[in-house]
Amino acid sequence: MRRRRVVATAVVLLLLxxxxxxxxxxxxxxxxxxxxxxxxxxxxxxxxxxxxxxxxLPYLFFPPGTCLDYQPLSKTAAPAETRPCDQVHDGxxxxxxxxxxxLTAEPAIQQAITAACEPHLVEWETRQGGGGPYFGxxxxxxxxxxxxxxxxxxxxxxxxxxxxxxxxxxxxxxxGPS
Numbered sequence: 800m801r802r803r804r805v806v807a808t809a810v811v812l813l814l815l816x817x818x819x820x821x822x823x824x825x826x827x828x829x830x831x832x833x834x835x836x837x838x839x840x841x842x843x844x845x846x847x848x849x850x851x852x853x854x855x856l857p858y859l860f861f862p863p864g865t866c867l868d869y870q871p872l873s874k875t876a877a878p879a880e881t882r883p884c885d886q887v888h889d890g891x892x893x894x895x896x897x898x899x900x901x902l903t904a905e906p907a908i909q910q911a912i913t914a915a916c917e918p919h920l921v922e923w924e925t926r927q928g929g930g931g932p933y934f935g936x937x938x939x940x941x942x943x944x945x946x947x948x949x950x951x952x953x954x955x956x957x958x959x960x961x962x963x964x965x966x967x968x969x970x971x972x973x974x975g976p977s
Contacts, residue, residue, distance in 0.1 A: 854951060856949055857944050857947075858938070858949070859879050860952075861881065861892045861895075862892065863892050864884075864892060865892040866888040866890070866892075866970070867879045867882055872890075872964070873962070878938065884969060884970045887966045889957050889959070890936055890956055891955065892955050893923040893955070893956045893974065894954040897950045898940070902945060908941075908945055913935070915952070926972055935955070936954075937954060938955065939951070939952030939953065
């Protein structure tokens, strides 16, 4: 009698497990395709940046107008961390750019980010009407992310190029609330 109960319980459990597998097994109509890599248009240097919808990228990315502390200028846990713009901070995002296709090495990616950010940095430095010098900082994909289709990068303007240097205490002219 006891043996029959054990066998019956085992059979019921196997049937339940098989039913769960059938219900949970992904069929062609249940597979969710991976989203395509994000794309965005690169703003022209004279366009006034405005915060864009946040993107989910496997690296740091911030919309224009975001104030932040930046390694190695500050001791931050991440390479960059957002800060309130009305408090002391290292820099402010002046543009987001999209890298071109065909880059094959880390140095090429860094050079492309620097070249694409340069016109934006020059434009925003001109808008400041002095108070410089200003320095560019960049956040973007590593080669592995670039090869996976991620091309977005962030251009940051700072007022120092070394730890312990000058820091911003508000928005750059033309970026904050009017």
